Amino acid sequence: MNATTTPDTHQHDCLFQPFSIGRMTLKNRLAVAPMTRISASDNGCATEQMARYYSAFAKGGFGLLITEGIYTDKAYSQGYWNQPGLSDHQQRDAWAKVVEAVHQDGGRMVAQLMHAGALSQGNPYRSDTLGPSAVRPKGQQMTFYRGKGEYSIPRAMLDDEITEAINGFAAAAVCAKQAGFDGVEIHGANGYLLDQFLSEGINLRNDRYGGDIERRLRLIIEVVQAVRTAVGSEFTLGLRISQGKVNDFTHKWRNAETDAALIFSALANLPIDYVHTTEFEAWQSAFGNGPCLAALARQYAGLPVIANGSLHDPTRATDLIVSGQADAVSLGRGALAHADWPTRVHNGASFDEFDPGILSPIANLANEHRHRKERARPLL
Numbered sequence: 171m172n173a174t175t176t177p178d179t180h181q182h183d184c185l186f187q188p189f190s191i192g193r194m195t196l197k198n199r200l201a202v203a204p205m206t207r208i209s210a211s212d213n214g215c216a217t218e219q220m221a222r223y224y225s226a227f228a229k230g231g232f233g234l235l236i237t238e239g240i241y242t243d244k245a246y247s248q249g250y251w252n253q254p255g256l257s258d259h260q261q262r263d264a265w266a267k268v269v270e271a272v273h274q275d276g277g278r279m280v281a282q283l284m285h286a287g288a289l290s291q292g293n294p295y296r297s298d299t300l301g302p303s304a305v306r307p308k309g310q311q312m313t314f315y316r317g318k319g320e321y322s323i324p325r326a327m328l329d330d331e332i333t334e335a336i337n338g339f340a341a342a343a344v345c346a347k348q349a350g351f352d353g354v355e356i357h358g359a360n361g362y363l364l365d366q367f368l369s370e371g372i373n374l375r376n377d378r379y380g381g382d383i384e385r386r387l388r389l390i391i392e393v394v395q396a397v398r399t400a401v402g403s404e405f406t407l408g409l410r411i412s413q414g415k416v417n418d419f420t421h422k423w424r425n426a427e428t429d430a431a432l433i434f435s436a437l438a439n440l441p442i443d444y445v446h447t448t449e450f451e452a453w454q455s456a457f458g459n460g461p462c463l464a465a466l467a468r469q470y471a472g473l474p475v476i477a478n479g480s481l482h483d484p485t486r487a488t489d490l491i492v493s494g495q496a497d498a499v500s501l502g503r504g505a506l507a508h509a510d511w512p513t514r515v516h517n518g519a520s521f522d523e524f525d526p527g528i529l530s531p532i533a534n535l536a537n538e539h540r541h542r543k544e545r546a547r548p549l550l
């Protein structure tokens with residue numbers, strides 16, 4: 171900025187308007203997107219380092235923090251070595267300390283519950299993987315999460331294994347509530363188990379969980395219903411949905427807006443409080459022309475929508491909200507670049523580019539800490 175221009179500090183005011191999702195009141199429209207950081211103890215407990223990491227975003231002004239994907243059971247849900255869990259009381263109590271730290275710094279916190287399904291690449295409880303059908307996932311395991319080579323071919327889930335997965339989500343949600351979280355977000359996106367069931371070509375089942383889109387949605391619906399029954403009506407519950415997958419970034423729903431209408435209309439009837447959409451660039455048309463995915467979610471589900479995808483330019487985030495296409499935005503890389511992104515926007519301060527070295531070669535917090543120290547660039 172040169173000396174003759176004055177920053178318009180009101181330009182982004184809409185980002186700072188309070189907002190309620192379910193029973194949860196947020197001080198602004200700015201959320202930290204879920205980011206797996208494989209920094210838990212070997213038995214899946216959140217650590218003090220994680221508490222410091224998360225509370226930095228709360229100190230930096232984010233109204234809502236959505237955790238990294240948390241595994242839900244000690245069967246097939248865990249995706250990565252050192253991923254945190256919510257599958258027992260020890261893990262619950264470890265998260266309680268993180269939540270307390272975030273609350274003390276004025277943030278709200280939602281636990282993202284995730285079952286990795288066929289994309290599991292590090293699970294101490296099982297040596298094989300499960301999915302809707304025995305189809306090897308595309309792509310390669312993620313090396314920055316200590317993976318190597320192709321994914322395993324999963325075994326098609328049996329009925330009692332599906333029930334076990336559903337019960338795992340419900341039990342983990344209860345643990346989240348007991349840990350003091352303000353809500354849970356069910357991970358229905360990015361190619362993990364629930365998205366595997368939703369996806370044709372991956373779900374080849376011909377039972378009640380496979381076939382047309384209504385049947386492919388069944389597992390998501392049953393998980394949502396089980397979680398809602400377990401946590402009661404007052405606990406905030408959201409669902410993340412995407413087209414892209416971590417192992418297939420450019421995947422698009424085959425029947426474009428027809429599929430979007432079916433999927434999001436089905437969500438309208440579910441006991442959820444919000445939808446969290448993610449795309450590479452949230453403001454772009456979802457299918458080449460027509461509305462973006464967040465706008466479609468808002469239109470067909472009629473629920474509050476958190477939009478995600480390259481929204482770290484505050485003008486993009488503001489535009490999406492002012493135009494009514496989303497109610498709030500979540501930032502991944504933007505939050506890693508600046509844990510105080512909200513404060514910076516509010517003060518008209520400058521921004522740095524995201525430095526991918528933070529996540530390289532391993533995307534854990536120890537590595538991030540070292541990388542920042544070497545460059546004298548603290549998280550906050």
Ligand SMILES: Cc1cc2nc3c(=O)[nH]c(=O)nc-3n(C[C@H](O)[C@H](O)[C@H](O)COP(=O)(O)O)c2cc1C
Nearest residue numbers: 203204205206238239448479480481501502503504
């Ligand atoms: C290191 C890293 C870890 C991620 N882990 C998760 C995760 O656990 N759950 C999830 O839903 N998305 C995860 N994502 C995706 C982000 O939530 C987000 O969708 C993505 O970074 C795009 O948003 P951005 O453009 O603001 O970075 C992860 C992204 C990054 C960079």
